[in-house]
Amino acid sequence: MDIFSLDFEPFILSFKLASLTTVILFFIALPLSWWLSQTKCRCKPFIEAVTSLPIVLPPSVLGFYILYALSYNSLIGAFFEDTFGIKLVFNFTGLVIASCFYSFPFMVQPLQSGFETVNKNVLEASYIAGKSKFQTLLHVAMPNIKPAILTAVIVTFAHTVGEFGVVLMIGGSIDGETKVASVAIYEFVEIMDYDMAHIYSAIMLGISFIVLLSVYLFNAHHKKRIGIS
Secondary structure, eight states: OOGGGSOOHHHHHHHHHHHHHHHHHHHHHHHHHHHHHHOOOTTHHHHHHHHHHHHHSOHHHHHHHHHHHHSTTSHHHHHHHHHHOOOOSSSHHHHHHHHHHHHHHHHHHHHHHHHHTSOHHHHHHHHHTTOOHHHHIIIIIGGGOHHHHHHHHHHHHHHHHHOOHHHHHHHOOOTTTTOOHHHHHHHHHHTTOHHHHHHHHHHHHHHHHHHHHHHHHHHHHHHHHHHHO
């Protein structure tokens, strides 16, 4: 089969979902990761455990609770549908919300680890110079953790592109709306169209490899540049 005759809409939808999720999570996770890296609050382990839950929870469990929370049977779902006429399940909006929950730790943890490696003396010098915590974050901490930022962004993007269980539970399989690449592959396998499943899977495999290779090459170049300087 000619690759140009393939239906690329599931891939486009996957990339659109991953892009929006990554952007949203970056701005949510950045201040939280910074706070977690600096705080000595006793509640820190509790918050870290909560943010890490999507890593260990089965997608079916996470997907069920998100589906219930966003459905019309819940206060949140009913409020949005009755007040704004917006349904939060079985559409692209629901996919974005679910993806933000599912990929949250993949953005938070690399950023937090990066902030924790920043020299405390440099941060203290910034505070002594009269800079606020926000200015220190923006102009001192972030420029020193570029590899961590890149890792967080790319891993979050790649993880969102590859998610399946949560997406299927929240969005189902609606052409042009919620049928992402992973769901399309699942449907090809269900109808035993293994040729198409192979082609779609190979494309996903190639994309995932290129994404991860880019991260490792950048980090290796960054470490080499620091070592030379």
